[in-house]
Structures are given as C-alpha cells and as structure tokens.
Amino acid sequence: MTTLSASRTLPIWRFWLPLVCQAALILAIPSQALYTQITGRTVILKTVPVDPYDLLRGYSVTLNYDISQMSTLQRLPGWAEFEKQARMNPDVASGSFYLVLQAPKTADAKPPQHWQAIRISRDRPANLAENQVSLRGQISNNTVQYGLERYYIPEDQRDEINQNINAAQANRASQPIVVAVKVDAQGHAVPLSFWVTLGKASAKQTYHYQF
C-alpha cells in the first residue's frame, strides 16, 4: 500500500512545525502585553460611575472611563475633523481613532491625579510633547472602547473589591476610582492597577489593587 509506506516516513517536523506555530500564537498574547508593559508610559485614567449590576459580571469587573463617553470626546479639539473623515470613507477600520492625553501638573498625589484628554485625531499623532501620550480607541455605534474595559479579578479578592467599588460609587467621592495603565508607542494599552477611594475628603481611605 503506497499510502502506508509513504506515511511510514512521516517526518517529525510535520508535527513540530505546526506545534511551534500554535505556541507562537499563544505566546503572542503575553508578549504584546509585556511589550506594552515594558516600553509603555504609565497613564492615570478617571472612571465614571456605572450601574453596579452592569459592573460586575462573574469573574470580571467592567469599568467605564471619563474618556469613554461620547460627550467628552465631542468637546475635544479635532472632533469635527474626525467626524468628517469618518463620514467620508466609512470602510477604513470603522471608527478607530487616537486620543492624546496630557499628564497632570501634580505628579505625586495619592491616589494619583488623572490625565487629561486634550485632542482627538484619526491618524496617530506624530510629534507629541514630553508629557503627552496617544491612546488608540474605537467608536462603533456610539460606544467607545480602548481595550481597557474588562478586568479579571482574583477570586479571593472579589468580594472585597466589589464591596469597595460599590461603596465608592454610592458615596460619590470626588474621585472614587482611578486606573493606572501603560500605553506604548503604538497606542496600545494594558491596565496595571487601580485605586478606590472611600469616604469624604476629610476622612478618606484609599485602597490600591494590582491587576
């Protein structure tokens, strides 16, 4: 039988080559995240309250940022031009944009001050100032996404984190939850940690959680 004798010599690389490719696919995920973590700059983002029932889904927590709101983006310089470009060619990567963020004046507050969005553009901005980064995002159907919306939280911390987030949202402290992320040169971002502040300004408690 020809097939049997042909297969008898099935070389080992016929197995190892695809296996290495598959392993490369697996490792591409952490390597992208690690690249961003190593080369990126730390940026602090401010969240806005969301419906607590929407916030917690099983093992993950969903956060909504100040810069995730259409009203925030629409106030920025560059919005009119971005909208015009998006309308003119609707088939280029459907609504992706870059948001320029600028560092706050006071660097060592605790919890840290969040960064300000100052400009929006369709293409990646070329020459940014020293205290600015550009973050890639996408608008589709009036929802804004940066790939930073969902976090998986460890089981043993889940109840505590949930309680703190709910309490922080309930008493409407001035800056209840801020998130530290790393943003790399391409505009990709990964989350690092977040701070939850409880209580009023006079007697506030701050909790810091690493992802």
Added chain:
Amino acid sequence: MPSDKFRYQLRQEAEHWRRDGLIDAIQYQQLAERYQFNTLETAARNRFTLVLIGLGSILVGLAAITFVAANWQEWPRSVRMTLLLSLFVGVNTTGFYLWRQRYDSGAERWQQRLGQGLLLLGALVLGANLALMAQMFQVNGPSYELYLVWGLGVIAMAYSLRLTSLGVVAILLLGLGYWQAFFNWRTLELGSIWLSWLLQYMPLCIGLLTVPLAYWCRSRVIFVLGAIALISAFEGNLSSGAFGYGRMLIGTNWALAIAFALPPALLWAYDDTFWAERGQHRPLSLEVRRPFQFLARSLALLFLSVLLYWLSFHWFWDGQATYYPTTTNPATFNALWVNVTVLLGVALLEWLYLARQARSRSPHRPVELSTPVMASFIAILAVLPFLSLGGEFMPAIATLIVNILLFLLGGGLIREGIASGQRRIFWLGMTLLSLQILSRLFEYSTGLVFKSLVLFLCGIGIIAIGLWFERYVRTLSVQPLLSATPTPTEGENS
C-alpha cells in the same frame, strides 16, 4: 488485521474443522499464524489493562485539575504560564507519538485512536491556552478573534498531519468566529487589523484554506463544510454592511443578482479535473476521478431549492423597490469587489472548461440536459432583480417566474430521482413541490372549501406517486439501491 470477534469465531470454527477432518494440523497451524490466534488472549488482557489505566488517568487528571483550581490564584503568573504551556505541548506530543505508532505496527489500533483523541484534545487545549493567556494578561480582545486565531492554529496542524478531524474542528471554529463578528458588527470591539482583513476576505480565505485540505485529506466532509462556509461567508459579506464595507454594493440590484446567481454557478460547474489541468497540463482521460463534483452539484441543487422557495413568496418582490436604500459609493477600494471579482472569474473559467469538455465529448455518449437547464435557471435568477424594478406589474411577474422555476426544479428532481433510482433526489423534489403548493395555498386567501380540496388532491397525489415510485424502483432492480450512490463522474448529469 480482521476484528477480534472474527478471529474468535474463526478459531472456534477452525478447531471444529480440524476435529472433523476438513483441514489437517498444518493447515490449522497456518491459519493460526495468519490470524494470530495466540494473541487473542493477550489482546483481551491488554484491553483490560487499558481500561484500568484509562480509569486511573481520569482520576489523576481530575485530581490535578482540582489541585490547580485550588491554587490557581496564589501561583505567580510564570508558574501558571508554564503549567498551561506544558499541558499544551504534553497532550499534543503524546497524541502525536501514539497516533504515529500505527505505522510501526498495524495491529495496535487503540493507540492510533487514543492518539487521535489526544490530538483533538490538544486542539481544545490550544483554545483554553489562548483564552487563559488573554485573561491572565488582561488583554481585552473581542471573542471572535479568539475563535479565528484558534481556527487558524488548528488548520495548520490539520494540514501538516493530514487529519480530517482537526480540519473539521478548524472549519467550525473559523465559522464560529466569522458569524460572531457578523452578528456583532455594530458593536465590533477594538480588534486587530489583520483579523479584520481576514473577515473582509473571508470567502476567499476559507476557499483557499479548505478546498486544498479536502483533497489533501481526501475528505468529503471537509469539502462540503468548506463549500458551505465559503458560500455562506460570501452571502454574509454581500448582504450586510459589516466589516467596514459601508453600503456600497449592498442593496443594489447588482448585489442581488450576484448573490442569487454566483453560488449555484460556482458549485454546479465545479470540476475536480479543473485544478489538475491548470496545474499539470496533462491530457485528461475519462477515468480521471472526480471525488467532489457530485457533492458540489448536490450543494448547488440544495442552494437553488432553498433560494427559489424563499423567493417564491410575493412579499419578497413587493417590498423590493423600497426595501433597500440604493446608495453607492464606487470610488472607494473595497474588499467586496475583490471577493466578487475573484469568485466570478473562477465561475467563468469553470463554465468555459465545462463547455470545452462538452464539445470534445465523444458522440456516442448521451447528451446532457441538466447543465443547459441549470445555466438557464442561473441566467434567469441573475436577470430577475432588474426585472422587478420595471413597473407596476413586474413584482407579480417576478413572483410568477420564480414559482414556475421552483415547479420545474421540483418536477425535474422527481424525474431525475426516478430515472436514476435515487430516493434522496426524488424526495427532495417531492418536498419542494408540496412545500410550494402548501405555501401558495396559505399565502393567497382563497375559500376554505377550495383549500381543503386542493390539499386533499395534493395529498392523494403525493401518496400515489410515492407508492408508485417505491414499487417502480423495486421492480427496476437493475441497480440495487445500495449501490445507487452515483459514481462521481456521472453524478446527476445523465
């Protein structure tokens, strides 16, 4: 090696034969050596050991999973990564070496099966690895990306090991990813640009990935699944503004004409020898095998049946003029153009090839009628969308034409089924006809008495034809029904 059951029986019989003097001791010995009677007991013992080992490994596996689950969060990320990767490599490697053993000794079939099972498990572990890595590193990708990347990884393994089972899994995964993206395109999350390209060119990519794999694995399942995936992805891309097409071709009459006519044209004219001739320029003999032509033609018939039935309702044509906005933006380069152009080109080449073959056919072979009939069906379908815009009565005329086509298709299938003694084709035609009659009956309001009369007549007619067909086929008996699976070259084109 024959089955163990057969060898048991043979050994029993052979002992009887020797006792009765039918065969002598030497002949018995030869039989015993040929069928390895002496391994029968050890085989049973081996199987018992295997069951014990299998049971034990399941328990050990459960213990390991529980242990990992208990400590998962406490372990540092590097330990978790090492665990996941070693599981991935371990399962796949064990599977491969077990599966490969079949080439060393033909008898060990359980190892091959176990190995193939482990390779399948390895494909699943790949998906688990991808998902857990994303979770561990807080990568928020959309879920369709997971399925697409996973499917691409699995199809690489399927190609390399020539494994049908992995190919099937890969096509299912790619399809899952495509349709997830399709139905969530309004809320497509921030995803990679590469994968959005893959989605835009999905019809071509799936064709390039699956058709060669079907030949490579000699698998009909892969061919059918691949063809269905190609056609459905093509219709999907054509029918919606998904994946950033804007609304350029969508909703125009051209789009409808292409959506109706291209898939059956592509499938009906599909000829396996088409590729062989393109590649090697060798003269074709009549004996060249066409393993998939029959499948492609069956799919074309199925597509036509469903499409004609769907179009036979008058509301489809009535709403036509106002249903779709016809905004076109032909200035922009569009992936859809590429998909349509390439597939149209392939379909044209296939039909030219078919026509050339028909011309060079030897004169004593019977004239094929089905291909010209199909060609006219496809041509009429391509013209229909333009017709429906013509005027006030045009929707009614279009509905009538589609109903006539549907009737002809149903009748033709019944005739074909009777002529070639194939139950499946016959009953497909029957189903089409009765569905058409029933649908028209309930679609248009007529008196109840008339409805009941028509239903009665149809019922009696169908029962009568069915009974007659079953008797006719039985008395036909020239070709037994079991062998009625058509030879690939003939198919249904007689």
